[in-house]
Amino acid sequence: MQAPLRLIPLLEPLRPELEQVDRLLDGIAAEADQPLQSMLGHVLGGGKRLRAALVILVGQVFAAGGAPHQRLAAAVECLHTATLVHDDIVDEAGLRRGRQTLHTLWSTGTALLVGDYLLACSVALLASLDSPRLLGLLAQMLRTIAAGEIREILGSQPACEQRQDYERRVEAKSAALFAGAAEMSGVLCGAGQVHIHELRTFGHQLGLAFQIVDDVLDLVGTESELGKPAGSDLRAGLVTLPVLCYWELVPHDVVVRRVLAGERDAPHVQAAVAAVCASGAIEMALSEALAYARNAQKALLSLPDCAARRTLSALVQGAVERDY
Amino acid sequence: MQAPLRLIPLLEPLRPELEQVDRLLDGIAAEADQPLQSMLGHVLGGGKRLRAALVILVGQVFAAGGAPHQRLAAAVECLHTATLVHDDIVDEAGLRRGRQTLHTLWSTGTALLVGDYLLACSVALLASLDSPRLLGLLAQMLRTIAAGEIREILGSQPACEQRQDYERRVEAKSAALFAGAAEMSGVLCGAGQVHIHELRTFGHQLGLAFQIVDDVLDLVGTESELGKPAGSDLRAGLVTLPVLCYWELVPHDVVVRRVLAGERDAPHVQAAVAAVCASGAIEMALSEALAYARNAQKALLSLPDCAARRTLSALVQGAVERDY
Numbered sequence: 001m002q003a004p005l006r007l008i009p010l011l012e013p014l015r016p017e018l019e020q021v022d023r024l025l026d027g028i029a030a031e032a033d034q035p036l037q038s039m040l041g042h043v044l045g046g047g048k049r050l051r052a053a054l055v056i057l058v059g060q061v062f063a064a065g066g067a068p069h070q071r072l073a074a075a076v077e078c079l080h081t082a083t084l085v086h087d088d089i090v091d092e093a094g095l096r097r098g099r100q101t102l103h104t105l106w107s108t109g110t111a112l113l114v115g116d117y118l119l120a121c122s123v124a125l126l127a128s129l130d131s132p133r134l135l136g137l138l139a140q141m142l143r144t145i146a147a148g149e150i151r152e153i154l155g156s157q158p159a160c161e162q163r164q165d166y167e168r169r170v171e172a173k174s175a176a177l178f179a180g181a182a183e184m185s186g187v188l189c190g191a192g193q194v195h196i197h198e199l200r201t202f203g204h205q206l207g208l209a210f211q212i213v214d215d216v217l218d219l220v221g222t223e224s225e226l227g228k229p230a231g232s233d234l235r236a237g238l239v240t241l242p243v244l245c246y247w248e249l250v251p252h253d254v255v256v257r258r259v260l261a262g263e264r265d266a267p268h269v270q271a272a273v274a275a276v277c278a279s280g281a282i283e284m285a286l287s288e289a290l291a292y293a294r295n296a297q298k299a300l301l302s303l304p305d306c307a308a309r310r311t312l313s314a315l316v317q318g319a320v321e322r323d324y
Numbered sequence: 325m326q327a328p329l330r331l332i333p334l335l336e337p338l339r340p341e342l343e344q345v346d347r348l349l350d351g352i353a354a355e356a357d358q359p360l361q362s363m364l365g366h367v368l369g370g371g372k373r374l375r376a377a378l379v380i381l382v383g384q385v386f387a388a389g390g391a392p393h394q395r396l397a398a399a400v401e402c403l404h405t406a407t408l409v410h411d412d413i414v415d416e417a418g419l420r421r422g423r424q425t426l427h428t429l430w431s432t433g434t435a436l437l438v439g440d441y442l443l444a445c446s447v448a449l450l451a452s453l454d455s456p457r458l459l460g461l462l463a464q465m466l467r468t469i470a471a472g473e474i475r476e477i478l479g480s481q482p483a484c485e486q487r488q489d490y491e492r493r494v495e496a497k498s499a500a501l502f503a504g505a506a507e508m509s510g511v512l513c514g515a516g517q518v519h520i521h522e523l524r525t526f527g528h529q530l531g532l533a534f535q536i537v538d539d540v541l542d543l544v545g546t547e548s549e550l551g552k553p554a555g556s557d558l559r560a561g562l563v564t565l566p567v568l569c570y571w572e573l574v575p576h577d578v579v580v581r582r583v584l585a586g587e588r589d590a591p592h593v594q595a596a597v598a599a600v601c602a603s604g605a606i607e608m609a610l611s612e613a614l615a616y617a618r619n620a621q622k623a624l625l626s627l628p629d630c631a632a633r634r635t636l637s638a639l640v641q642g643a644v645e646r647d648y
Contacts, residue, residue, distance in 0.1 A: 113410070135456070146437045
């Protein structure tokens with residue numbers, strides 16, 4: 001990946017551990033022939049390593065860590081990246097993290113296979129940890145994510161979207177991976193069943209908060225902040241929580257429904273984004289994200305009190321306050 | 325899947341075991357919501373269960389079997405099916421086993437995710453067997469298959485195809501899965517390292533023989549036998565061993581090169597197929613398949629002599645003599 005690791009300030013103390021994780025990811029790319037090597041470098045680079053940090057921090061809470069947790073963190077990053085690569089094919093997305101997506105640079109078939117390769121790398125890293133339970137959890141995450149996305153593609157018409165559709169989608173899209181990462185890290189520590197349950201709740205609630213903020217940022221962010229144009233969810237016909245809140249505030253909306261019905265040129269999308277932002281829907285959605293964040297922080301209270309636990313709590317706060 | 329299991333006569337004695345494998349596969353589909361359930365049924369049904377049979381037979385050679393081998397066999401069938409679903413997207417294939425491919429029935433995105441779901445099911449089945457080594461082998465297979473296909477897509481121009489390109493491709497396409505299935509079954513039996521090495525060789529050589537015969541059948545088979553039109557490899561711009569043999573016999577060929585250069589209408593493809601079939605190339609390719617088959621049978625000789633070993637040997641013979 002070569003590029004220096006871009007971390008949010010809160011995670012700077014984890015830099016040495018996260019650089020080890022990046023070295024494992026570099027190793028995965030280096031093992032492959034060209035051009036696969038460059039493709040892997042392209043997609044594995046540039047991430048914020050939030051999920052890896054979560055794995056490392058949970059390890060620290062239980063005074064565990066080192067090489068096994070770094071391998072688990074790398075496995076989670078590989079799985080996450082694989083799902084992003086496949087997701088971008090499914091959504092026909094052109095940009096990701098400010099870079100062109102793999103399938104637009106190469107081809108759908110190539111990107112699909114790079115995603116499969118990364119899934120295999122994730123399984124290989126976990127298999128080296130000698131814990132079939134971890135692999136069971138990986139399988140469960142991947143199944144939830146794939147089944148959730150299938151529901152998303154074949155789901156109801158956007159204009160009829162319900163809150164429960166959104167929640168199931170966010171569950172599959174973000175919460176499953178955060179919950180699985182936290183739980184796997186607890187399992188690798190040999191944590192007790194009660195702690196593992198709380199870790200899962202923590203990751204799940206954090207994932208919900210995180211995704212809602214992502215969905216808000218897609219509306220209020222600038223193109224340079226997002227690495228893609230604002231309003232891209234609407235342009236893709238995707239109804240997110242801010243839009244559902246907007247419909248609760250403005251039941252007779254036509255501006256947003258017009259975009260979802262297919263009028264997806266820039267002026268219509270910009271008008272829809274402006275309408276949602278002016279309605280109070282953003283604040284409503286953010287207060288829901290904050291409620292999930294509080295649940296996540298509450299789940300942490302059962303874990304041993306220590307610096308790592310405080311960082312996890314601050315990470316949750318950062319997830320709802322972020323402008324990244 | 326509902327439909328009764330279609331087995332080649334040689335595998336009839338395994339019907340009770342293979343029906344148990346199918347019950348596991350039915351269970352995977354039944355667990356999913358609609359329409360994913362129907363999609364899984366569509367792609368998991370209709371296979372000949374050769375790889376599953378190989379797993380069961382290797383188990384019997386070492387007097388092992390029952391539920392664990394059935395789970396392994398189901399995991400191998402899930403992995404195989406996932407790679408077929410993804411392969412059909414990559415190759416833009418319209419038919420598979422005489423049925424419409426998933427991505428033509430639904431969409432590329434949906435089929436991609438169904439493949440991911442099946443990969444997750446494969447990992448989950450293996451994780452339940454409590455052997456991280458098996459998961460390491462699964463990861464290795466999937467990596468070999470994905471990397472091989474990426475090379476295939478981005479490889480040299482068809483008309484410049486070399487034997488070594490073909491061999492690497494067949495290695496990734498068929499041999500990796502047969503070799504991995506045989507090796508995993510040996511590992512699950514607790515077989516010794518020497519036997520495991522021979523099992524891997526056996527599967528590898530069988531896979532090479534099997535794929536060559538598949539490539540021959542694509543030229544000499546009828547549409548009803550193949551479940552897709554004859555000459556479909558040529559039509560997809562794919563150079564297989566019979567074509568490489570043909571070029572050794574007819575170095576100044578224009579008939580086949582014209583198709584590979586892009587003239588892929590029915591009369592040109594039919595003329596190319598006829599030219600290859602009339603040249604002696606089919607017989608040349610088949611004699612190579614037979615040599616691989618003999619290597620596979622030789623590798624079996626180190627295993628304990630028993631009815632299951634004889635069936636494995638007959639399965640190899642059947643693979644080169646088959647008309648299915």
